[in-house]
Amino acid sequence: MDSKTLMYILKRIVLAVVTIWAVITITFFVMKAVPGDPFASEKAVTPAARAALEAKYGLDKPIFEQYLNYLTGALHFDFGPSLKLRGRDVTAIIFDGMKTSARLGLTALVIATVTGIILGAVAALRRNSIIDKIIMVLTTAFVSMPSFIMGTLLLILFAIHLKVLPANGATEGGLILPVITLSLYPMAYITRLTRSSMLDVLGQDYIRTAKAKGVSERNIIIKHALKNSLIPVITYFGPELAYIVTGSLVVEQIFAVPGVGRYFVSSITGRDYPLIMGTTIVLASLIVVMNLLSDIMYKIVDPRINLE
């Protein structure tokens, strides 16, 4: 890697940190500006209890002081205790949920990418054959169908009628249906992307040259065609990840997967300030980092691309 690329990466990292700081600051003040508070409930706590709780969690301090305290804590990776889930730290809650969410998300990501590329390549190489047509019809269906419908259909079919897979994401084998649901859309998208990009590449002069030189078909496909047709797929990596992260919120709900997704909403309705911050920071960092990685990979695959 040349020094220019390194400089670029460094710059991007600094920018990423600034982005995350901005996310923290905006979220913090917007969150505090929203009416309501973590101790509100239909049956009111006594004023004495409320005062004690506010003092305990530092909510009685001026808002700017609270903000500085939070930033200091966050710098040391201390995201504080949850205000609602008494006795649990935000870090532990998120880590706990992340174990499952990451397993679900990463598996879906890998399956979607690998199957998508293979199916796309097959469809392109067997263009207009019956296989190509089947793949195109199916991917069109998967791309158009929202995950909550797909998830529900799979649930009814495999968990209720056939009873071969559990409906509950927390039980053994429970992640199979959620992974399938989550990966279908990006898989279909990648298939179509790979197919069109591959068709484009296969028509290029250098492929014809390679053929004329007698390079085996296998080598042409893997070394020349596939590698070059993956560039659009890599650009899709960022959006794909974003889809998987947000899509898993829905999928986790449908299959009752014990992931981190539910906290994104429940922390806000409960005004669990530290948990709102924690989930937001994690999500923001994930997307910032993944975008960065995707850009770097982009450069590696195609050195001609000018990152500046």
Add this chain to the structure above:
Amino acid sequence: MSVLSDLSRRNFLKAFGAVSATATLAACGGAPAQTEPSASEASASASASVSEASASESSAAAAPAAGTIAVCLASEPDVIDPALNSSVDGATMIVHLFSGLSKWEKQGEAFVIVPDCAEELPEGETDADGKITYTYTLRDGLKWSDGKDLTANDFVFSWNRAASAELGADYGYMFENVDGYEAISEMKETGQTDEDGEPIMEPANPDAKLNIEAVDDKTFKVVLSTDVPYWNELLAFPTFFPVREDVVSDEAWCTDPSTYISNGAYKMTGWDHNSVITVEKNENYYDADSITMDKVEFYLSDDANNMLSNFENGSWQLIDDVPTNEIASLKEKYPNEFVVAGQIGTYYVGWNVNEEILPAGTTLEGVEAENARAEIRRAIGLLYDRNYIVEEIGQAGQVPASSFASMGLTEPDGSEFYKNAGDNDGYDGYYDVSAEATESNYNEAVETLKKYYTFDEGTQMFTDFPTLTYLYNTSESHKAIGEYLASAMAQVGITMNLENQEWNTFLNTRKAGDYSVARNGWLCDYNDPISMLDMWITSSGNNDCQFGKGAHASVAAYSCDLTDLGYDLKVENGTWAETYDQIIATIKSESDNEKRFALMHKAEDLLMSTGAICPLYFYTDLYMINEGVKGFFSIPLGYKFFHYTTFEG
């Protein structure tokens, strides 16, 4: 405590809230008649102490059989600490894990309170100051799940902890009748002011304790400032359960099975966060032999569709929520497994009493104006067809309500409180909610409104009623009800716009009185009408209608006369503080139960005369249970008991 949750998980608190709301409506379905009687019997016998013998007989009824049952009540409770819990589903887990001085049991069709850790539930002794002392003897050989001995000191520690401001428990106020609680809840100014210029308050007596004592290891003494007839029932409420000092010193104790030490019929053996909590029989429980179910798996999910899937494929034997739009078909498909149980709570519309509803340019003022507003609000309450609401919108067996104090609350003689409410014969409560009366109610309402507003005979509409806004928390079911209410009013030319707010914001807005009309609901925590009536005193944190607050503080339009019951209180055209607050204070200091109930009827009469509370229906609790499960029961507070169940799939 008395409620049930249709909202199953849901907090008592949240009960009506966002999530739960849906459930609620959704929830109630089928056959309330079947469950109501047991609810009332329950309470009837609840206050009487029951001998141990009869208690164990009933529990031994089911043949012991090994087994596991998998159930799903709701998503993961925020916290499963008996003192801090505020959800019905959390309470269900806690009654399995912990054991208090008393507990609920089903005998025949009735739910009764029987001694648990205490050998018996004695009557209190009143001393010269009017304070009441209860002395409990603990059973021999009580142990914690780790084998250590449980002593009276554990109760002293736990109660002081639960009542303390420092812990900040939602249900800390449940100790309000215990001597010493007043000092704990007292506030003083710190001398500083917050950003809005309001004085910052802090607890006045941070070291205050309850007047309770461990006379010796086995004797626990409690002094009450005023006796309450539901005292024995409170002892079975999770807030009153014991925890051990060395266990709870780390706040994280109740988040992991390895540190979760309890004293009940079950101990926690597994907890995958957001997935499942497993409890298994606790061999150290004194009555372990009568517990028939070895293991209960509480699955954690709040998605009604997912619950139903797991119920239908046989994975779960009980689910506490079902999808709203499936209710009708489920009732048909699973006639024996779809259950609608009684629940003590009321869904109602609340008016902000400070909202001006008289037409612009009215000449009425003072008492006359306030009486006119009350009459108008009552009239509007008559425009609604409650049968339509429960049958077409709720669809879950809710019962049309004609009073605020809910169905299921019972009088000392066991009769339903709401049936004795109001002074009209021929129907229960304050107006006739039968389907036949819909039209006459409607006509009566129109006639009343004609006294105050301009009525256009051609269009049959009022032309000068101020525009109202109905505030509700975001939920399909609340919205559907709001739309119906608005349409009923639109028929006579009254415009009511709908505004929804997210749950927490909604709570805030409603509490601050920043609304004109809002949806509201209340689930009781114990079977006594005071648990619904005392929320309307001026200083109550739940006084969403703003009685006695703001401009209403100086409205002198209320009258009360307690002289017929032998009290020295007769007020004509007094303020809310001089009337309603005084009646409630009198009720709280009265230990004669007959008189208390007479007073509570008077309080409700005054409350309902304002028209600010417009009850729509009484809640019900809906759940599905596998036919193979025997020995299960749930009480009108919504707690579900799996102790004595057996399951054959």
